[in-house]
Amino acid sequence: MGLFDKAAQKxxxxxxxxxxxxxxxxxxxxxxLTPLYDVERFGVINVxxxxxxxxxxVSGAVNQKNQxxxxxxxxxxxxxxxxxxxxACGCTGGIFRECYNVMGGIxxxxxxxxxxxxxxxxxEAIIDGVVKALGKLEEKRKKMKExxxxxxxxxxxxxxxxxxxxxxxxxxxxxxxxxxxxEEPK
Amino acid sequence: xxxxxxxxxxxxxxxxxPILGGLIAGLDRVITARFQSRQGPGVFQPFWDVIKLxxxxxxxxxxxxxxxxxxxxxxxxxxxxxxxxMQDILMLIFVLAFSTVxxxxxxxxxxxxxxxxxxxxxxxxxxxxxxVIILMAIGMYMITGSFSIESIINYQVANGPLFFQLPLxxxxxxxxxxxxxRKSPFDFSMSHHGHQELIKGLxxxxxxxxxxxxxxxxxxENVLYLGLIIMFFGNNIYIGLAVAAFCYFxxxxxxxxxxxxxxxxxxxxxxxxxLGLALTNIIWLYLKGGIM
Ligand code: SF4
Numbered sequence: 001m002g003l004f005d006k007a008a009q010k011x012x013x014x015x016x017x018x019x020x021x022x023x024x025x026x027x028x029x030x031x032x033l034t035p036l037y038d039v040e041r042f043g044v045i046n047v048x049x050x051x052x053x054x055x056x057x058v059s060g061a062v063n064q065k066n067q068x069x070x071x072x073x074x075x076x077x078x079x080x081x082x083x084x085x086x087x088a089c090g091c092t093g094g095i096f097r098e099c100y101n102v103m104g105g106i107x108x109x110x111x112x113x114x115x116x117x118x119x120x121x122x123x124e125a126i127i128d129g130v131v132k133a134l135g136k137l138e139e140k141r142k143k144m145k146e147x148x149x150x151x152x153x154x155x156x157x158x159x160x161x162x163x164x165x166x167x168x169x170x171x172x173x174x175x176x177x178x179x180x181x182x183e184e185p186k
Numbered sequence: 187x188x189x190x191x192x193x194x195x196x197x198x199x200x201x202x203x204p205i206l207g208g209l210i211a212g213l214d215r216v217i218t219a220r221f222q223s224r225q226g227p228g229v230f231q232p233f234w235d236v237i238k239l240x241x242x243x244x245x246x247x248x249x250x251x252x253x254x255x256x257x258x259x260x261x262x263x264x265x266x267x268x269x270x271x272m273q274d275i276l277m278l279i280f281v282l283a284f285s286t287v288x289x290x291x292x293x294x295x296x297x298x299x300x301x302x303x304x305x306x307x308x309x310x311x312x313x314x315x316x317x318v319i320i321l322m323a324i325g326m327y328m329i330t331g332s333f334s335i336e337s338i339i340n341y342q343v344a345n346g347p348l349f350f351q352l353p354l355x356x357x358x359x360x361x362x363x364x365x366x367x368r369k370s371p372f373d374f375s376m377s378h379h380g381h382q383e384l385i386k387g388l389x390x391x392x393x394x395x396x397x398x399x400x401x402x403x404x405x406x407e408n409v410l411y412l413g414l415i416i417m418f419f420g421n422n423i424y425i426g427l428a429v430a431a432f433c434y435f436x437x438x439x440x441x442x443x444x445x446x447x448x449x450x451x452x453x454x455x456x457x458x459x460x461l462g463l464a465l466t467n468i469i470w471l472y473l474k475g476g477i478m
Contacts, residue, residue, distance in 0.1 A: 004241035010234040040215075041225040043234060049386040051393035054238075078243035078393050144243070 005141055008054070008080065009134050011043040015053035017073055019106065020096075021060025024120040025087040029057060031123045039127060050076035055133050057126075059086040061096045062103045074110045080140035082113045082133040086126060091115045192271055199270045200263055207405025208232045210412075214438055221442045232401070239398035247296045247391050254292030255392065255399045261285035262406045269413050272336035275323050279316075282410070285403065286312060289388065296391040304387030307375035310449045314372075314456040315362040321464040322359055322414075325352045328471050335417065342420035349418045354467035356418050358460040360433055365456070366411055367434075368404070370441040372452050382446075 018026050032039045033046055047053050050073045062070060074083065085106040088094035093104040106112050113136040116129035212229035219226020246252060265282040268274070286308065293305035327333050329351050330341040342348055349356055365372040373379075376387035384390070389400055415433055416426030 003237060007234045007237035008241060011231065011238045013235075035222060035224045038219075038224040038226070040219065040227055043227055043231055046381065047386070048381045049390055051391065052386065052389075052397060054242075078245055080242070141241070 005138060008137055008141055011045075012054045012130065012134060012137065013045045013047045013052055014055045014057050014130065015047055015050050015073070015077070016057045016059070017070060019058050019060040019062050019066055019070055019090070020102075021087065021089055025059035025090070028120045028123055029059065029086065029126055032126055037123050037127065039130070042130075044130065050074075051078065053077050054081055054137060055130065056081065056083045057086055057130075058083065058106045059090050061089040061093045061099075062106060062109050063099075063101045064103065065101070067103060067109045070106070070109055079144055080137050082136045082140070083110060084114045084116060084126075084129045084133050085112045086116050086129070087121055088117060088119045091117055094119065195270060196267050199267060203263075203266055203406050203409045204402050207402075207407075207409045208236070210408060210434065211405060214434075217435070217438050218442060221438075232405075236398045236401050239393075239401070240395055242394040244394050246396065247298075250295050251292050251392065252396055254288045254295065255396045255403075257288040258285045258292065259399050259403045259406075261288065262403045262410070266406055266410045266413070269335065269410060269417075272334070272339065274333050275326065275335050275338065275417075276320075276333045278335075279319055279323060282407070283312065283316065285407070289400065289403070293388045293391070298391045300385045300390040301388065304375050304384050304390060307384075307449055308388055310453065311365050311372065311375055314453055314460075315365045318355075318358050318362045318456070318460050318464050321461070321468060322352075322355050325355045325464070325468055325471065326417075328468070338417065339420040347419045347421050347425075351471065352418065352467055354463040354470075358463040359414070359418075360436070361456065361460045361463075363411055363415075363433065364437055364440060365452070367408060367437055369437050371444040371447050373441075374446055374449060374452075377446070378441075 016026070016029055030046075031037060032044075050056070054077070056074060056077060058070065074081075083106065085091050089096055090106050093102055096102045097104060103109065114129045114132045116125050118125055121129075209229060211232040212227075215231060216226045216229055261281050262285040265278050265285065268278040268281065290305045290308050293301045293308070296302075323333060326338050326348060329348060330338045332338065332341075338348070364370075368376060368378055374382075374384075374387070376382075376389055389397060392400060412430040412434065415430040416423060419426035419429060
């Protein structure tokens with residue numbers, strides 16, 4: 001294991017995105033930072049900036065409105081990155097699955113590496129999920145190295161695979177129906 | 187021969203200062219964690235963070251960002267070298283200001299509003315601390331009759347530490363240090379801690395290698411400021427080191443017991459308390475006469 005691989009294992013910075021969760025999962029995620037669990041002893045920092053993060057932790061089910069934000073955050077994280085879906089909602093949509101505006105689990109929008117089930121999962125389970133994500137990070141670093149010809153300093157043209165973001169402008173260009181009755185002939 | 191020795195000392199400084207700064211940052215995190223009754227990370231955690239950042243994907247908003255980061259690092263190293271090689275203290279202060287200014291320009295050259303607000307707050311911070319630092323240099327000049335660090339040290343070896351003649355300036359310098367070390371009441375342009383109301387202020391748009399270089403610049407600046415504390419005890423470096431360590435410990439305590447303030451409050455308190463103390467000291471020196 002090279003120095004860079006070891007460093008990536010030793011300092012995973014996480015960014016937490018609340019994707020419409022009921023806050024049950026969020027409180028458990030924050031509980032990991034408290035003195036009882038203290039994930040900072042593993043080098044984990046809960047950062048607020050996707051550009052500094054390594055691991056994206058998402059709680060809650062994605063809906064039509066916030067999928068754009070989620071994709072944006074995912075794209076802003078530099079490689080190597082991993083995504084953890086927290087809770088029943090994050091994994092599959094959970095109790096919100098059937099709602100009219102909910103798209104389902106996180107994996108309907110961005111690629112997910114680790115699923116942490118439970119409603120809500122215990123802090124121990126979340127920490128375990130982060131440890132699993134570290135393994136994923138290592139794999140991704142290897143892939144990056146192959147692309148970057150064994151060079152730890154990646155060439156500048158290396159770009160991560162971007163997730164497509166639905167464009168707002170095309171949505172607004174669609175004709176807006178003023179009729180209240182869809183059956184009514186136009 | 188003399189030149190060779192100087193180059194050697196310079197090279198050693200460039201290597202040792204970031205290591206020392208990183209260790210100080212690591213100790214800072216361990217002590218902070220203990221204050222909060224947590225286990226906390228290891229002492230070498232900051233080094234792992236920086237190495238990891240070097241290994242991340244490089245992406246920049248524009249090509250100028252990395253330039254400004256590098257310029258900022260170069261000026262910080264330059265200022266540290268001026269201290270170690272005992273050059274002019276006034277020049278040192280200006281070079282150090284350039285380092286901060288270039289970081290501000292780097293943060294201003296992107297379109298993110300968070301980064302811009304962070305940069306503006308950094309400018310306000312400069313406004314708050316720069317007068318005190320300049321008054322410090324003036325005070326030293328009034329006593330020793332020279333801006334050269336070498337003669338300031340020589341004066342202290344002959345006549346005892348400057349601390350006894352500049353006690354109020356020293357206190358206001360410690361006050362200013364809280365701003366410069368980015369410690370809690372005054373860390374509103376960029377905080378050490380993960381979360382802040384401005385995402386990450388000044389460094390919001392820097393990622394990967396750029397962020398790592400900014401971190402190293404910050405370490406070097408920290409070492410430099412601790413070096414300036416030692417300058418008040420120029421006759422005995424061990425006392426100076428002890429005082430510097432104590433002051434840093436004090437800053438960690440202040441960081442842990444205080445909440446972030448707003449910038450008008452900081453300006454008010456640093457202009458009234460900080461500048462007031464320093465000016466009182468200078469006026470007292472002037473009235474005492476005989477010097478200058
Ligand atoms: S999994 Fe349970 S606790 Fe978590 S967001 Fe969904 S409903 Fe709330």
